[in-house]
Amino acid sequence: MAPTRTRLTHPQLAALARHAFGLTAGGAALPGADEYEDAEGVLVATRTDGALAVREVPRWRSPESVRAELERRGWAGVAAWVGAPPPDAAGLPAVVLALLPVAGTAPDSAAISTLAAAWAPVARDRAVLVVPVPVTATAPEVAWPELAAAYGAAELAGVGTPAPLATGGRAVLFTGLSGAGKSTIAARLVELLLEAGRTVTLLDGDEVRTHLSAGLGFAKADRDTNVRRIGWVAGQIAKHGGIAVCAPIAPYAATRADARALVEEQAGPGSFTLVHVATPLAECEARDRKGLYAKARRGEIAEFTGISDPYEEPTDADVTLDTRALSVDESARAVLTHLGLG
Structure with missing residues (x-):
């Protein structure tokens, strides 16, 4: 049987370093696997008969x-x-x-x-x-x-006063059904941030699909890859003090959590804001100018979120917007207020 291999997160790599340096008693708390690699795919440790052997500790000085x-x-x-x-x-x-x-x-x-x-x-x-x-x-x-x-x-x-590291950068990820109003609100938020003199990058779902995620389909694995790529790029922007505004559908909770982790690993705790544009399915269908929902109902579009593919409503949203009660400008300003930048 081939050995199982897993990629360690930055906290897990730090735990591996503490173990290798003898800084803490007991073994490093790592997921079960035979081999461990860092973010670049380099083999850093192996486990044989329960014993952990560290091959190298990238980044950290002993x-x-x-x-x-x-x-x-x-x-x-x-x-x-x-x-x-x-x-x-x-x-x-x-x-x-x-x-x-x-x-x-x-x-x-x-x-x-x-x-x-x-x-x-x-x-x-x-x-x-x-x-x-x-x-x-x-x-x-x-x-x-x-x-x-x-x-x-x-x-x-x-x-010194212990405090979480932070770059000052932020990433805002809008999630919601197709037609919920994500892109429109995200664009207005970008306008407000630019008016306030902020450096902002908009990662709109359709444009990302055309360029960053060209070639990906809409199966779950492809959707996950698309959102993780957005999370990584947003993290790079936030890492250098910028603000990334993202507007994919992002239908799956686990992948949204991955995006949050990717950003906060690079820009610090609290640098990621999840905004749920909670427009109900019936309202999204009523607004559907392109007729996508009708095609999905007829089976002409496979794996369409909300119809033939699930949308997992967030339980961890930092901001929830009801666009039936809020205008685009009011929605964008609500997010701006949450960010503390209004």
Whole structure:
């Protein structure tokens, strides 16, 4: 039987790193499989007879390598600081090991670069070594003094206010039946954001199908791929501080959750907003200028959402819009208010 292989998420890769570095007791909590790979498909660990063997730990520097670098630099009695530097860095020691707890964040996240860059002014008049570590800031899996000691610090000088990393970028995904009003409301939201001086990219469902997802059909696997691609692109935009507005049908709950995870891994918790345009099926059919619902009812269109293919109504929507009671402008402004950008 061929070995089972699974791709690890960023939090799972961080757990693998903690296990490999001996930072936490017990094994890493990973899904059942024989082989594990990172986001690029590189084999990082195997499991044989229940025993986990780590082949490599991408991205993370081991405590051993950091201790070796401190020794090469001739830094003795190094003090560690966890997280961002304090507002007043005057009281920091002359030599600092800055440990950035960024477990669960994508390796190329702009949030990590922003956090590391905050140490640049501090490094002008003191020796600073910045090291990202596979620990969660808000719920550390390792006590801060133990973490500092593992990476070669003689003492813990302090801990910055733990806070989730965030780039300031956002992704808004509209979901709803065909004809619900998603594209129209999304376009108006883009106008309002541009008027407010924001950098915005619109990923409309039909245009994405023409370009990004050309060649995909409407079977469940193809629909899932389409929404995940949208989520990934939206995450890239949000990662760099922009705002992505997306308007696919996105009929399946699990795939919408995947899109949320793809964005928040890149731009930080809370960077994804799910908007359910909850126009009822009967209203969507009544508005149907293209006659698509009629064709679907006659069996001329296969796998049509709401007729011959299911639409899983969101239970986790951040904003729900009833377009029977709200105009396009009122709907868009409701989303803008939720985003805190109105």
